[in-house]
Amino acid sequence: MNDITHGMRIRPGSLADAPAILDMLDSAVVWMNERGNTEQWGTTPYSQKPGGVARVERYMTENAPYIAESDGHPVGAMVLDSGPSPLMPIAPAGEPERYVRLLVSDRRYAGLGIGAALLAHAVEETRRAGADLLRVDCWAGGGGELVAFYERNGFTPTSRFLSDSWPGQVLARRIG
Secondary structure: OEEOOOOEEEEEOOHHHHHHHHHHHHHHHHHHHHOOOOOOOOOOOHHHOOOHHHHHHHHHHHOEEEEEEEOOEEEEEEEEEOOOOOOOOOOOOOOOEEEEEEEEEOHHHOOOOHHHHHHHHHHHHHHHOOOOEEEEEEEOOOOOHHHHHHHHOOOEEEEEEEEOOEEEEEEEEEOO
16 A cells, blocks of 8 residues: 555555446546536446446456545546557557556546556556556547646657547556
């Protein structure tokens, strides 16, 4: 467990955390929609999307999930894997890597550094795994705010892709 700041800590996640993550994802959809972004994740709550609940449950049991907590309450989540989702049009790195498959924070605590703290933890976990590369993919639409967030956290854009009509950006960060 890693103490961050202001009483926030990051701990390994488990299947018992799936409902809290689904709540965060649902609130993120509402938050984005309220700001006019209906393209990134659509308008349907994540928990009601076909396969949404099963996907989060798989993340919690087949990948490396981490939960950011403040006062014992989940305020963010991240899932690491050894590579990109096979469902995405992204090539494997060709070297050992860690891949951020999910990063979400409770929108009630937006701007408090939860995402940055989880990404810093991803760097630690990547180093601990003996890998030199941490990658993530994200929505590249709108004004590029999400890509800019990852750039502020040490990532460099590498390649763009299209998943159906969803514009994506792969970003990488060298660990060393």
